[in-house]
Amino acid sequence: xxxxxxxxxxxxxxxxxxxxxxxxxxxxxxxxxxxxxxxxxxxxxxxxxxxxxxxxxxxxxxxxxxxxxxxxxxxxxxxxxxxxxxxxxxxxxxxxxxxxxxxxxxxxxxxxxxxxxxxxxxxxxxxxxxxxxxxxxxxxxxxxxxxxxxxxxxxxxxxxxxxxxxxxxxxxxxxxxxxxxxxxxxxxxxxxxxxxxxxxxxxxxxxxxxxxxxxxxxxxxxxxxxxxxxxxxxxxxxxxxxxxxxxxxxxxxxxxxxxxxxxxxxxxxxxxxxxxxxxxxxxxxxxxxxxxxxxxxxxxxxxxxxxxxxxxxxxxxxxxxxxxxxxxxxxxxxxxxxxxxxxxxxxxxxxxxxxxxxxxxxxxxxxxxxxxxxxxxxxxxxxxxxxxxxxxxxxxxxxxxxxxxxxxxxxxxxxxxxxxxxxxxxxxxxxxxxxxxxx
Amino acid sequence: xxxxxxxxxxxxxxxxxxxxxxxxxxxxxxxxxxxxxxxxxxxxxxxxxxxxxxxxxxxxxxxxxxxxxxxxxxxxxxxxxxxxxxxxxxxxxxxxxxxxxxxxxxxxxxxxxxxxxxxxxxxxxxxxxxxxxxxxxxxxxxxxxxxxxxxxxxxxxxxxxxxxxxxxxxxxxxxxxxxxxxxxxxxxxxxxxxxxxxxxxxxxxxxxxxxxxxxxxxxxxxxxxxxxxxxxxxxxxxxxxxxxxxxxxxxxxxxxxxxxxxxxxxxxxxxxxxxxxxxxxxxxxxxxxxxxxxxx
Numbered sequence: 001x002x003x004x005x006x007x008x009x010x011x012x013x014x015x016x017x018x019x020x021x022x023x024x025x026x027x028x029x030x031x032x033x034x035x036x037x038x039x040x041x042x043x044x045x046x047x048x049x050x051x052x053x054x055x056x057x058x059x060x061x062x063x064x065x066x067x068x069x070x071x072x073x074x075x076x077x078x079x080x081x082x083x084x085x086x087x088x089x090x091x092x093x094x095x096x097x098x099x100x101x102x103x104x105x106x107x108x109x110x111x112x113x114x115x116x117x118x119x120x121x122x123x124x125x126x127x128x129x130x131x132x133x134x135x136x137x138x139x140x141x142x143x144x145x146x147x148x149x150x151x152x153x154x155x156x157x158x159x160x161x162x163x164x165x166x167x168x169x170x171x172x173x174x175x176x177x178x179x180x181x182x183x184x185x186x187x188x189x190x191x192x193x194x195x196x197x198x199x200x201x202x203x204x205x206x207x208x209x210x211x212x213x214x215x216x217x218x219x220x221x222x223x224x225x226x227x228x229x230x231x232x233x234x235x236x237x238x239x240x241x242x243x244x245x246x247x248x249x250x251x252x253x254x255x256x257x258x259x260x261x262x263x264x265x266x267x268x269x270x271x272x273x274x275x276x277x278x279x280x281x282x283x284x285x286x287x288x289x290x291x292x293x294x295x296x297x298x299x300x301x302x303x304x305x306x307x308x309x310x311x312x313x314x315x316x317x318x319x320x321x322x323x324x325x326x327x328x329x330x331x332x333x334x335x336x337x338x339x340x341x342x343x344x345x346x347x348x349x350x351x352x353x354x355x356x357x358x359x360x361x362x363x364x365x366x367x368x369x370x371x372x373x374x375x376x377x378x379x380x381x382x383x384x385x386x387x388x389x390x391x392x393x394x395x396x397x398x399x400x401x402x403x404x405x406x407x408x409x410x411x412x413x414x415x416x417x418x419x420x421x422x423x424x425x426x427x428x429x430x431x432x433x434x435x436x437x438x439x
Numbered sequence: 440x441x442x443x444x445x446x447x448x449x450x451x452x453x454x455x456x457x458x459x460x461x462x463x464x465x466x467x468x469x470x471x472x473x474x475x476x477x478x479x480x481x482x483x484x485x486x487x488x489x490x491x492x493x494x495x496x497x498x499x500x501x502x503x504x505x506x507x508x509x510x511x512x513x514x515x516x517x518x519x520x521x522x523x524x525x526x527x528x529x530x531x532x533x534x535x536x537x538x539x540x541x542x543x544x545x546x547x548x549x550x551x552x553x554x555x556x557x558x559x560x561x562x563x564x565x566x567x568x569x570x571x572x573x574x575x576x577x578x579x580x581x582x583x584x585x586x587x588x589x590x591x592x593x594x595x596x597x598x599x600x601x602x603x604x605x606x607x608x609x610x611x612x613x614x615x616x617x618x619x620x621x622x623x624x625x626x627x628x629x630x631x632x633x634x635x636x637x638x639x640x641x642x643x644x645x646x647x648x649x650x651x652x653x654x655x656x657x658x659x660x661x662x663x664x665x666x667x668x669x670x671x672x673x674x675x676x677x678x679x680x681x682x683x684x685x686x687x688x689x690x691x692x693x694x695x696x697x698x699x700x701x702x703x704x705x706x707x708x709x710x711x712x713x714x715x716x717x718x719x720x721x722x723x724x725x726x727x728x729x730x731x732x733x734x735x
Binding site for chain 1: 681682698
């Protein structure tokens, strides 16, 4: 009896080991019809990589489920990991999310796993210029989530109170204009500038301004990156680098936290901007919902990070435009799950309720044609304006080698703390390029 | 004791009692270890779909030639030495205190042990608040200059913040082991020393410490291993910052593998780390074991 029992346990254990290794996909029958009522229940998963709006996503999912009762979407949160870490472990364990939100580098790494959505309704609504990045061999493998701008956020209330004049962001056409207004504000009781010391901001978002403004031409910019990777691109003589650093010096000069620039916390920075205490802040519009939560009447906007002293130069009137992407898994999800994911995006992008959820619940900025609902928050409208005028800079950190942005961030933190000279920054950047490109 | 005659019977007995643990050991320890070793010879970057090619010892050369690896290793050694020494001194002191017969000693025992029950990540966040808000507030209120800026923003102080938290977290646990050691000392030895007129200090140095060598073997091994492998507090307290100056070796290895997407080099570094820690730990245990034999 005992023997039989122990043999049984051994057998069960072995079987469970075997069970783990075999692929778990293709278990339920594929359903391709699109009628809602006759279909069986489908459960799909959604990797939400913006932790700050997980609850908003859940609200959108419940609205969707009301119209498509047979589809249930559950959220996989990022839980503190990077997108790359999370996706690697999910794919390796055979639990790939049906729908994934990825950034540029993750798209490049995981694109072989994504479903071709070229023929779907929602993909046909994407602006043509936004499709280039996600089209591989003529197949559209992902669609943009929302447009985001990176530049310098200004608080109109503060500036007007400090200067006593009306403020028009388009009046700042060069670094000189910017320096003049900073000087004026520094004479008042208000703080001119705050600089967030997070490495993702300094190393990824702001370096995107640097490399994006290096040229208005796509090929030229790619050349800059290729030369950087081999160490041939000399930053010390580069106009983009020196212009970028000049503006950074200017920001540092008027930084309200200059006595201990690494001590301020990101959450406090949001509070200060929201409570009308500081005039300028290099950041992206993604922070707007948090600021509006602090102060619903806040009057902030996004303006470019000036690159030169001459008005009209490239970079002075352009903001960095960036967007993450939605992609559907093609490798580990059943056909029914993939169809459910397609249904979801068709609903979100093309139906009236979906568009309403997209604009008003998620507070996203559409990179899609034919939206009947338009964003109501002022910063989002500004970004739509920059997009429609073509005054945008490409998000260059999407092309950087993995891990280098934290290195750039560390360098800029040291510069911010006054531990490095400009030449040392240039050298550390160049060294990082060479060592990260050759690993 | 009974002995089995035929090899087949021996095998059967083994299958009944030893196979399950062996299978579990293989599946959760041995196989991952060997797969990891194998991966350290490949150019894999962590992607499931990527082709894996063998590149020999290349990962090990680039791991060993990486200055940032040795930099992180140096900081880790500094951290380990201070955490090990301070934790054990403090734990031993606390153990003496709470076995000396002071009032409410059971309450103190429980209190000193509590930090060990808080998970490392949460503990890191609590201390992050303490260092960046409470200390700064106290420093500004009472004009204490070394508290006025957050410790977490300066490289040297941030490393010491890590050390302090590490000591605070582990001292209680080590204290328990020391208490067990102290209580286990044969009373007749202590009485004999008292009759011979030895002072408290003499009793401590000549009787208590030599009799507690087994406890030291365990606590030193545990603190050494814990300090070398620290990751959770490092992540939640400083995230390796300011500017990567407190990136200890576990975090360095993890970042190399998962953030920089060099799984092969990361694995190679992990094995170099394994070799170093194993050597130090084994040497420490062997030396103290010899001491134990001398004392008996």
